[in-house]
Amino acid sequence: MVQYPFSDAPKPAELIEVAPRVQWLRMPLPFALNHINLWLLDDGDSYTLVDTGIDMDITRTTWQQLMVGPLAHKKIGRVICTHFHPDHMGLAGWFARDFSLPIHMTPGEFEAAKLWHGKRNQALLDKLSDYLARGGIEPGQARSAVESRGKMPTLVSSVPETIVPIDPALPITAGGTSWRVLIGEGHAPQLVTLYSAEHNTLISSDQILPQISPNVSVSMFTPEADPLSLFISGFGKFKALPEDTLVLPSHRLPFYGLHSRVDALIAHHDDRLAAALNACAEEATAYVVMAKLFPRMLDAHQTFFALGETLAHLNYLIGRGQLRRTTTSDGVWLYRTA
Ligand SMILES: [Zn+2]
Known part of the structure; x- marks a missing residue:
């Protein structure tokens, strides 16, 4: 069973604490899926921001409101981009250039960003x-x-010229706790999810979403690839986490019910595979x-x-x-x- 402990999403330029020292905020998107969830991890003297939103005037304006409002006394110190999609790293170049912030990404996502957003x-x-x-x-x-x-x-301000590479073997300390890096494949090449055992919380990015099956696509650059195998085989590491993990996804609402959500995603793809075979x-x-x-x-x-x-x-x-x-x-x- 999937359960949603927070029924109301934050309004524009509002923050909601969802776990100790983890703030939830939202940015608009110009699609049917009209928002992305971002996370601010309170490092004491500054914040670690997870994902940026897309590059549009409304997103920059919302960031500027946050910077003179809730973030006036504690600034963002660094940005983690979970993967290269425009809603996640659209403003990475802007944060790097205009605010001199370091951008942390995996090397695989940085290469994909240069390929797709060049x-x-x-x-x-x-x-x-x-x-x-x-x-x-x-x-x-x-x-x-x-x-x-x-x-x-392109919806991406620019690809940052330099990044701080995320080493998946090393935990990231943020928000006063240690986050294990769990890499997701299939939706993007080397997507970062973050798990805090202390808070039993998973920042799942687009790898595990409630209600939505993340897009798993063969791209024009790698027409022979099998991303669905990578996507499905990666579920084992998420099922190894506790069932009562609080999952913080990039779209829709935070939820409990990690294992049943993974099972539902597997069942969805099994149905699709049977239909494709039939066709x-x-x-x-x-x-x-x-x-x-x-x-x-x-x-x-x-x-x-x-x-x-x-x-x-x-x-x-x-x-x-x-x-x-x-x-x-x-x-x-x-x-x-x-
Ligand atoms: Zn994505």
Whole structure:
């Protein structure tokens, strides 16, 4: 059973203490999922901030309100970015440049940030177009998806020029206690979650979310990858934590019920894998399988994520010998049960 001990989320520029010396705050996002949770760990003379929010005027304004309000007498001393996604590190470059704050990240996330948030160029868009075409998306639709992607603001101020690398083998002392680093894979390459045994609290980032299944996608940079295997096999270390751990996720509300939430995520992917296998009883493109896994109409942006998630399930099944893949003379992948 998942239970939510805090029914009200903090309002803009408000802080709520959720564990000893752990403050919860929220920043808006311009998506259907309209917020991200951030955490401030009270280090006595300053705060450690976990994740930054996206780079938008409203986020910068909210930070400025916090800095003259609740954070006027105790400043942020350093920033930990759990992973490279724009809602988590969108303002890392701004904090580094304008406030001279050190940015702590794993090397794997720093490399991903440079790859994804670096300069947009035609070669990158061509690569994306090629990836969508291999997935079986009609050329016209692929073009409009790529155009919409090309026009999308990056939502990241800049990638910091330097970081303090997080060594997963070493605990991080923050908020007056020691946090073990537990790395999550599959949603991002080397995502940081933090567990305090003293407070029995897990900052889970996007690895374990209530109600939402984190996006696990095959990207255009690594079309043969099997991120779903990495995502699922990583659950063991979270199930080794106590069931009554307070989980602080990046979206929705803090919760209790870590083990049942992990079990629900595994069951969700088992359902998806069965549906993907079923969809390949007759030879099918990834796009055809995607339409069965995601039957509601998707816009160009959602199609990009849905195709990546579909490919993650297909590659997982190929890795287990349950599907085989062939390639047409046009370079489109076809899948069929083995
Ligand atoms: Zn994420």
